[in-house]
Amino acid sequence: MTRTTADWNVAPQPFDSPVAAALWRAYYTEVSDRWYQLHEGRPTGPEELEREVAADTGDYLAPPGGELLVARYRGEPAGTAGVRMTDPVTAELKRVFLHKEFRGLGGARLLVTAAEDAARALGAERIVLDTRHDLVEARALYARLGYEETEPYNDSEYAEHWFAKKLSPLTA
Numbered sequence: 001m002t003r004t005t006a007d008w009n010v011a012p013q014p015f016d017s018p019v020a021a022a023l024w025r026a027y028y029t030e031v032s033d034r035w036y037q038l039h040e041g042r043p044t045g046p047e048e049l050e051r052e053v054a055a056d057t058g059d060y061l062a063p064p065g066g067e068l069l070v071a072r073y074r075g076e077p078a079g080t081a082g083v084r085m086t087d088p089v090t091a092e093l094k095r096v097f098l099h100k101e102f103r104g105l106g107g108a109r110l111l112v113t114a115a116e117d118a119a120r121a122l123g124a125e126r127i128v129l130d131t132r133h134d135l136v137e138a139r140a141l142y143a144r145l146g147y148e149e150t151e152p153y154n155d156s157e158y159a160e161h162w163f164a165k166k167l168s169p170l171t172a
Helices: 018-040 046-055 107-121 136-144
Strands: 008-012 066-073 076-087 090-098 126-131 148-150 161-166
Touching: 008 107, 018 046, 018 066, 018 076, 018 090, 066 107, 076 107, 090 107, 107 126, 107 136, 126 136, 136 161
Parallel strands: 090 126
Antiparallel strands: 008 066, 066 076, 076 090, 126 161, 148 161
């Protein structure tokens, strides 16, 4: 689903496009470095980064069961959000990310709202996500947008918080 403001444009993008690949690498580098700094006092090693980026192709963010959205700020790729259907009425929010220089400009709310629209268009009545304890900015964003902490819905080794939100039906 496309959403636009004066400075922002959020629109679908193929999960395997060069823009999507660059944003995935930036996202993964940031969250991985934060984890390794917190738990091991070091950044992600180059081999670790390459292995993990390659291991998650993002193919689950392709139609018909998913969608990847790219946010552009004044035309420049700034971030991503994706959704994938986990069952006929539940979508999972994935890869919500904005480059640091674009944070605080309203893009995160726009990205998540567009992802919710995409989930509704795929038939979702609710949306879920998982995140880590150290990603406090993400947890605060989700709370502001009406997500409520819930019981775990997966067994991801990195998930420490799970959220869910009921989606209102699409309006014309």
